[in-house]
Amino acid sequence: MEKNMDFTDVVTKRHSVRDFKDQPVTQKDLTELIKLAQRAPSWVNSQPWKVYVATGKTLQNIKDTYVQRNSEKGNPDFPVMHRDDWSSETQINMKQWRHEIVHHFENFDEAHEKMSGASTNLYHSPAIIFLTIPKGSSLWSVFDAGSFAQTLMLASKDKGLDTIPTYTSVRFPDVIRQAMEIPDDETLVIGISIDYPKDATINTYQSKREPVENILKFKD
Known part of the structure; x- marks a missing residue:
């Protein structure tokens, strides 16, 4: 892994990468990153x-099964809301994201092909990190898992690695549970693909953020 970056650069340069090299990260390096992510906050230190972590033959079997079941409707542990049912503010951002993606490529067909192909093949990453929380824990544990995931992704960027957290990777939880031997009393939250990025157009897109004045309010 590479040397540390300036913290501001870590935050601003982290973005979702959708096509990875076949250059596996070592178990030692992944363990170091996960150990750093353990510094994330959690309710009453519940952790x-x-x-x-799926790699090698285990991950390839997962990918093969997902390709075979690609036409099926997913059934993730967390319920999925149709995009049309989201709040109006979030829909504006999602529509803008889709518009930018299309214009990042030559045309809609290319954008659809590249984005769909990447998703179907779980972004060709040689490692996916799956996070779970106990089914019997508080809903606040979802926030804690998010903090862990973000800390992990920032720590990865700091070491020269890229990531993408995806719904796609957990849309068939039965496949992941069997492959990774995850107990039934754990909720599968998210899968995070991680590795070194390919030099590809799909990886040069970085989504915009709302002007801070649109989301920030001070009151003295």
């Missing part, structure tokens, strides 16, 4: 997260 509800568990971490499962």
Whole structure:
């Protein structure tokens, strides 16, 4: 892994990468990153997260099964809301994101092909980190898992690695549970693909953020 970056650069340069090299990260390096992520905050230090890392034949079997079941409707542990049912503010951001993606490529067909192909093949990453929380824990554990995930992704960027957290990777939880031997009393939260990025157009896109004045309010 590479040397440390300036913290501001870590935050601003972290973005979702959708096509990875076949250059596996070592177990030692992944362990170091996960150990750093353990510094994330959690309610009353509950540390509800568990971490499962799929690589090699195990991950390839997962990918093969996902390709075979690609036409099926997903059934993730967390319910999925149709985008049309989201709040109007979030829909504006999502529509802008889709518009930018299309214009990042030559045309809509290319954008659809590249984005769909990447998703179907779980972004060709040689490692996916799956996070779970206990089914019997507080809903606040979802926030804790998010803090862990963000800390992990920033720590990865700091070491020269890129990531993408995806719904796609957990849309068939039965596949992941069997492959990773995850107990039934754990909720599968998210999968995070991680590795070194390919030099590809799909990886040069970085989504915009709302002007801070649109989301910030001070009151003295």
